[in-house]
Amino acid sequence: MKTGYTDRPILNLNEDLLGVKKYIDGLIDYITICSTPMTIAIQGDWGTGKTSIMNMIKDGIKDKCLYSWFNTWEYSQFNMSDELVISLLKSMVDSLNIKEENNNLNKSLKILANSLKSGTLMAIEMAAGDRVADTAEKVIDGFTNKDQADYFNSIKELKEQFQNHINYALKTSGKDRVIMFVDDLDRLNPEKAIELLEVLKNFLDCDNCVFILAIDYKVVYKGVKLKYNNVLDENKGKAFFEKIIQLPFKVPVVEYNLYNYVKHSLQEIGYSDDINVNLCVDLISNSIGKNPRAIKRLLNSALLLKKIQGDKLFIKENELILFGILCLQLSYEEVYNFFVTNLGDFNTFDELKKLTDENFYMESDEGKSLAEELSLDRDSILRVTKLMNSIINTIDQDNIKTPSEEKILNFINLVGISTITSAYLIDDSNTKLEDEYRYKNRELCKAIKSKMLEEITGIEFKVYQPRKNYDYWKRWNACVYFYHKLDDAEISVELHLITKIDTGITDVFYKVISTSSKMEDKLKVKNLLQEKLENLNGFAWNMDTGTYSMKFKNISECESDELVNLTSDKYKEIVDLIIC
The missing domain is CATH 3.30.1460 (Yope Regulator; Chain: A,)
Structure with missing residues (x-):
């Protein structure tokens, strides 16, 4: 039995429970035949599975192509964000396993590192565009003539050297392209993410290279606005994104096979084999959505409550009820807190049914409406009422429309138990x-x-x-x-x-x-x-x-x-x- 879910992404195609194989197969086919250089963006919100998709792509191309993997988050965690560009370039070079005695590429990287620390990135960018003579005056004071010569020559040669290394590595391996994975770009400071994207474009845009980046357009747009002091409109941000990215691929969250994923996961944590999986899927769809990271949090909470209650007391009906309550807890914090804090107001089925009625949230006969007090907009109210309807349907599976007082009391008690896993509910002994x-x-x-x-x-x-x-x-x-x-x-x-x-x-x-x-x-x-x-x-x-x-x-x-x-x-x- 599973003892909990970590944030570990899917590592290979065999672990795919969400039914995205056709998308991965299509991407792999495209990556192995597309013209190069090519940059592909894997787009999606945090926790939607960008790293998992990249892992599955890597698993599918590892025997066909050379590849390199760079995780930007690991470096930024240790206050190395200022050296992130160099770390990326160095990692790419090292992954090619070139062992030539006369390796000028590493020398150029060292000079590039000194230049970045000196604040001369603009000169580097201009040099990469073969306009070295026009930007010589922009190199910071203090460089000797020899330093300047080394600097500009090394930068000008960097891209050419990198291309030569790519060609050498491919010839040695017998493969025809290199796939460069760059993960967690959207976890970086947006301005740092933009700097990294510019370096990728300027220095590593080489033949026989495919870059696959985990980044969301919103991060790029925000980074561009910050870099240019908020003077660029959305169209300019979009133009920048399109300049860097030739192929955007959005994580197909809406196509995820939740039924298969939820059924397998519930069985792993010891839930009943005949639990109503369709109702569980409805509860998830109306609350946390199809975000795998959020579903893992839900499953961890469900497993903890199962252990606290004890397997003998954790009957199938209680499994379903707590699953629904946890969906509310993890998706609508204010509504959950209101419900828990005011449980005494909902001790009958008629009172509970009010929570499924849009008018209950909008009525303002008694001062502020509940929607105002809980900061719920119209769309949120619609989703909350759908979720509450699904939750109330868990109270008594044999008598959904008129559950007994005993079943309602059991439901109220389980709501109280659920507070153990609430991260934000105020603990008040005077409740x-x-x-x-x-x-x-x-x-x-x-x-x-x-x-x-x-x-x-x-x-x-x-x-x-x-x-x-x-x-x-x-x-x-x-x-x-x-x-x-x-x-x-x-x-x-x-x-x-x-x-x-x-x-x-x-x-x-x-x-x-x-x-x-x-x-x-x-x-x-x-x-x-x-x-x-x-x-x-x-x-x-x-x-x-x-x-x-x-x-x-x-x-x-x-x-x-x-x-x-x-x-x-x-x-x-x-x-x-x-x-x-």
């Missing part, structure tokens, strides 16, 4: 206490709202309770409010229940707030209400927030009915005073 006050204050505000609606007509009272914590508003606090216009100034008239978790004390506050941030509108509200509210004992004005506020009293010891009557009577007195 249960918060849930108690959250429920209590919400129900009290609902009761106050109902009483106000009975006693005052023509006003639309609403209840607000935040879904997460803010500086002032905590998720366990709540308020009743309504909007009103005084002349042409809009105000919000509010009753707040604010609880201090550490003491358990709940205070009532009344606030009248200008909904405008303009100073003239705040002053207008102050002038309209000053005589009325300042004569009412306890109200004070705050110009910064445009708010009249009053602390009423501590109602921690009040019985529920008494509390509702007490706070509602005061609220009604304030409302009558304002709107009369």
Whole structure:
């Protein structure tokens, strides 16, 4: 059984579980017959499999062509990024295994290294274009005439020497081309990546050479903009990319065979043979997508939770439920945190089903919508609701539409277990206490709202309770409010229940707030209400927030009915005073 997944890429064609062989075969055929020099870019986001594709290509051409492999990330990790260009060129030369006594190429590389350290890359680039005489004055001060002669002669000869070495290596090996793999270019600082690409173009653009680079266009575009101080538009960035790259190849993520990959991987970590693989694929497709690196993280989390629960308790149904919850955890962090933090609000199937409804995220009857609080755009809401629908379908495979209370309780418990693998969920030992006050204050505000609606007509009272914590508003606090216009100034008239978790004390506050941030509108509200509210004992004005506020009293010891009557009577007195 598999004991976990590392970030190791696929090493050869035999390991392909994603069904990309036809793409690899096509690339190999092209690479072995294309005109040279040729530069191919393997494009894709991090973790989509660029290195794996390059490994499979290498596996397919190793008996047909000479090849070299250079990983830029390994060098940049050890503060060697300033010597990256030389390291690349040296690695390419060494990979050819040339053992000539009179090897001037290494001498030229040493001079090139000194030139790069001296900041003369522009002169190098110009020299590579056979314009040495025009750029002699650009060589930094301090070079002797002999130094200058050695420098320019060596740079001018570098490409020719490299070509001669390529030809010699091919003649000796009996092969007809060299394939140069350059991996992890998109992990470099974008400007350093551009420098490396320019060197490849200027010095190694040789006959019988095919360069295969793992890099994304977005990195190239960003690097070009940085190099030229953000003065180039996207078309210029595209032109630069096309100058360097003759053939772009995008990782075929959309064509990945997820079913085969997921089925094999779940079996490797000991999941049930008859687990609903199609539902697992739906869960992945609606969450983390087809990124192999993200899927490995998901599988590692699933394996850990399986071990924590114990194989005997980890029944097939629980496997599927936790798999779905992990998909939410790894793809929509804010939604997962909201769900876990507010589990008490979703203890029935009808409440859980709300999470599959787009309107639930968009409704703003109670202040900010959930979409605003969780920073979800329209597209994210659509994907979240599809994912939540798939997750809820895991609760009871035998009774998807109406799962039993026992199954729902099991689901809620498993959500709690999943927090072990959450990298970003805030660990708060007061969560249960918060849930108690959250429920209590919400129900009290609902009761106050109902009483106000009975006693005052023509006003639309609403209840607000935040879904997460803010500086002032905590998720366990709540308020009743309504909007009103005084002349042409809009105000919000509010009753707040604010609880201090550490003491358990709940205070009532009344606030009248200008909904405008303009100073003239705040002053207008102050002038309209000053005589009325300042004569009412306890109200004070705050110009910064445009708010009249009053602390009423501590109602921690009040019985529920008494509390509702007490706070509602005061609220009604304030409302009558304002709107009369």
